[in-house]
Amino acid sequence: MNPHDNGGNITPVSPTAVSSPQTQFFSRAPSTRSVPGMVTGTRAEGETSTLLPGQQRGETLYGGVQSDTSSDVHATPQKREKASYWAKVRYYIPSMAWIPNYSFSLLGGDVLAGVTVACMLIPQSVSYATSLAKLSPVAGLFSASIPGIIYALLGTSRQLNVAPEAALSLLVGQAVSDIIHGDPHSHPENSDAIGIAVSTIITFQVGLISFLLGFFRLGFIDVVLSRALLRGFITAVAVVIMIEQLIPMFGLVHAEHVANPKTTLEKFFFLVEHIPKCHELTTLISFGALGVLILLRTIKAGFKKYWFIYRLPEVLVVVVLSTVMSQELDWDDDGVAVLGSVNTKIGNHFFRLPFRHKNLSYLRSTTSTAILCSVIGYLDSIVSAKQNAGRFGYSISPNRELVALGAGNLMGSFVPGTLPAFGSITRSRINGEVGGRTQMASLICSAIVLLATFFLLPLLYHLPTCVLASIIAMVVFSLLAETPHDVRYYWKMRSWIDLGLMFLTFTLTIIWNIEIGITVSLIISLLLVVHRSSKPKMTILGRIPGTETWKPINENPDAREDVPGVLILRIRENLDFANTAQLKERLRRIELYGAEPSHPSEEPRRQEATVLIFHMADVDSCDASAAQIFYELLETYKNRDVELFIAHLKKGPREVFERAGIVKLLGEDAFQENVGAAMARIGRRYYLA
Numbered sequence: 034m035n036p037h038d039n040g041g042n043i044t045p046v047s048p049t050a051v052s053s054p055q056t057q058f059f060s061r062a063p064s065t066r067s068v069p070g071m072v073t074g075t076r077a078e079g080e081t082s083t084l085l086p087g088q089q090r091g092e093t094l095y096g097g098v099q100s101d102t103s104s105d106v107h108a109t110p111q112k113r114e115k116a117s118y119w120a121k122v123r124y125y126i127p128s129m130a131w132i133p134n135y136s137f138s139l140l141g142g143d144v145l146a147g148v149t150v151a152c153m154l155i156p157q158s159v160s161y162a163t164s165l166a167k168l169s170p171v172a173g174l175f176s177a178s179i180p181g182i183i184y185a186l187l188g189t190s191r192q193l194n195v196a197p198e199a200a201l202s203l204l205v206g207q208a209v210s211d212i213i214h215g216d217p218h219s220h221p222e223n224s225d226a227i228g229i230a231v232s233t234i235i236t237f238q239v240g241l242i243s244f245l246l247g248f249f250r251l252g253f254i255d256v257v258l259s260r261a262l263l264r265g266f267i268t269a270v271a272v273v274i275m276i277e278q279l280i281p282m283f284g285l286v287h288a289e290h291v292a293n294p295k296t297t298l299e300k301f302f303f304l305v306e307h308i309p310k311c312h313e314l315t316t317l318i319s320f321g322a323l324g325v326l327i328l329l330r331t332i333k334a335g336f337k338k339y340w341f342i343y344r345l346p347e348v349l350v351v352v353v354l355s356t357v358m359s360q361e362l363d364w365d366d367d368g369v370a371v372l373g374s375v376n377t378k379i380g381n382h383f384f385r386l387p388f389r390h391k392n393l394s395y396l397r398s399t400t401s402t403a404i405l406c407s408v409i410g411y412l413d414s415i416v417s418a419k420q421n422a423g424r425f426g427y428s429i430s431p432n433r434e435l436v437a438l439g440a441g442n443l444m445g446s447f448v449p450g451t452l453p454a455f456g457s458i459t460r461s462r463i464n465g466e467v468g469g470r471t472q473m474a475s476l477i478c479s480a481i482v483l484l485a486t487f488f489l490l491p492l493l494y495h496l497p498t499c500v501l502a503s504i505i506a507m508v509v510f511s512l513l514a515e516t517p518h519d520v521r522y523y524w525k526m527r528s529w530i531d532l533g534l535m536f537l538t539f540t541l542t543i544i545w546n547i548e549i550g551i552t553v554s555l556i557i558s559l560l561l562v563v564h565r566s567s568k569p570k571m572t573i574l575g576r577i578p579g580t581e582t583w584k585p586i587n588e589n590p591d592a593r594e595d596v597p598g599v600l601i602l603r604i605r606e607n608l609d610f611a612n613t614a615q616l617k618e619r620l621r622r623i624e625l626y627g628a629e630p631s632h633p634s635e636e637p638r639r640q641e642a643t644v645l646i647f648h649m650a651d652v653d654s655c656d657a658s659a660a661q662i663f664y665e666l667l668e669t670y671k672n673r674d675v676e677l678f679i680a681h682l683k684k685g686p687r688e689v690f691e692r693a694g695i696v697k698l699l700g701e702d703a704f705q706e707n708v709g710a711a712m713a714r715i716g717r718r719y720y721l722a
Contacts, residue, residue: 142468
């Protein structure tokens with residue numbers, strides 16, 4: 034995963050993506066509507082856009098729908114104001130753009146994509162809810178339908194499929210387990226009700242956090258976390274999930290309830306001890322199902338030319354076959370646990386307020402889980418959205434994505450027991466490959482899942498639960514697929530910090546739990562970012578002999594400092610509170626030791642400066658805190674009788690310096706147009722031509 038594309042704003046469009054064969058599904062009907070997240074003449078403040086090849090300003094492309102709005106140049110002010118109003122409406126509610134312009138030539142691909150993804154999503158959602166989150170299958174199915182509908186109306190990605198994810202379901206399951214088994218002296222009477230309340234309040238908080246992040250335009254947060262941290266986390270989650278699922282695959286669920294292992298290591302040792310006591314038929318069914326899944330996936334890979342084979346939903350095939358065999362052979366009478374009767378009724382009302390008193394009692398204990406789910410879910414979603422946007426030639430808005438994902442989870446939380454839902458890289462890729470070109474595919478998929486929830490669940494009465502565990506075990510292989518490549522890459526690049534961060538995340542997650550692992554690694558990652566950004570970038574300038582040109586002495590061998598006691602420093606970035614805080618210390622080290630690395634215990638290599646010239650051509654801005662620190666720094670040098678000059682200062686920073694009192698402190702003569710003018714002010718006696 035790479036969440037660092039283009040600063041977290043907009044995915045650039047490549048010509049190859051535009052000329053992709055998939056564009057045969059697009060309509061060419063004329064339209065005058067603009068589209069959120071696409072290239073238009075009007076866009077919200079702070080968003081950027083990229084023109085598609087061959088497209089002119091004033092044209093809009095969406096699913097092949099092209100319009101020329103150049104005629105608006107001669108429109109009346111009233112028409113322009115109305116057009117601007119509707120452009121904003123379509124930006125904030127993207128479905129107002131694509132639904133009126135929808136072409137039925139796209140319907141075939143969208144229906145095929147919706148049905149294909151639903152066939153894979155239904156058994157996956159049931160597996161995540163029952164095996165990972167320890168909830169009813171209905172919780173997974175509602176989470177796979179309601180948030181997807183809301184996202185289809187508000188999201189900017191056309192292929193993103195929003196539903197429960199393995200890692201997030203595991204986080205919810207651990208939160209539920211911690212609350213139920215937190216007090217060893219108490220045994221809750223209705224653990225199912227506690228699980229529903231916990232998952233509901235977590236989903237509500239996830240939706241609220243995601244919505245607020247998008248509302249305050251914080252979609253850039255995906256650039257903060259490194260790929261190494263995410264890879265370590267995903268690898269650890271895969272191992273945790275695998276160990277969790279081996280217990281039902283060996284038929285040791287009852288023994289687990291007796292031993293009650295809590296951490297992943299305890300569960301691993303529990304498995305090692307109890308595997309000889311496994312339930313033989315359950316074990317045979319589990320690993321037989323896993324073998325069939327692997328076999329079918331391998332066969333499909335060799336028949337990519339035949340879509341009816343390549344798109345065969347192997348998960349659905351295994352679920353149907355195992356259910357039929359279980360019913361015919363009476364596996365439940367032989368001790369194999371089956372799904373059983375599932376109650377789809379959730380009370381007198383389908384929707385209930387998520388912030389009821391019973392749910393709110395778990396608010397404080399689940400907030401950390403909700404924050405982690407929000408961050409991790411968004412990172413997966415934005416990576417998937419960017420990949421599909423680049424592939425099919427359109428743009429997405431990270432901030433609108435956060436709002437859409439937040440709104441979907443908020444609405445989902447009104448149905449008791451739902452899980453957090455975010456975008457999936459795998460399902461979204463399949464959605465696009467099969468033919469999904471608009472959000473209609475997501476609406477169709479959600480509708481099929483809802484129908485399955487109310488009408489198909491009774492048919493899964495005899496489905497062995499160990500088969501659901503096998504389905505999740507198959508997902509683990511996908512999670513681990515990129516780990517060896519990333520480890521080899523970081524080793525090849527000798528990026529020991531990235532390797533260390535990956536190893537730390539993995540180790541803490543396995544030894545303690547997922548929350549500790551990701552939280553500690555996240556703090557370390559943020560500290561590294563702050564540490565790197567807090568060091569002001571400065572370099573010592575020297576004069577090229579025979580010229581009036583000054584260059585960095587560490588980059589130009591010919592540049593030399595030819596005036597004793599005169600130190601010329603070029604500040605190579607904007608000044609803010611973060612990097613200016615260490616400016617005094619950095620200046621002191623450069624003054625005594627130069628630009629080369631040195632240890633504080635070493636003897637000074639240079640004499641103290643008597644003249645200090647700041648070259649500030651690279652400083653475009655300076656905030657109030659930085660100006661205050663800079664004032665105190667300059668005041669310290671003046672008290673040491675060091676002569677100070679500032680050259681190449683731009684208009685914006687100069688206005689800040691005037692308001693901060695720096696101009697008054699130094700006097701107008703200290704501000705020179707360039708370094709040469711400052712050197713001339715020093716005096717002929719120091720200047721060696």
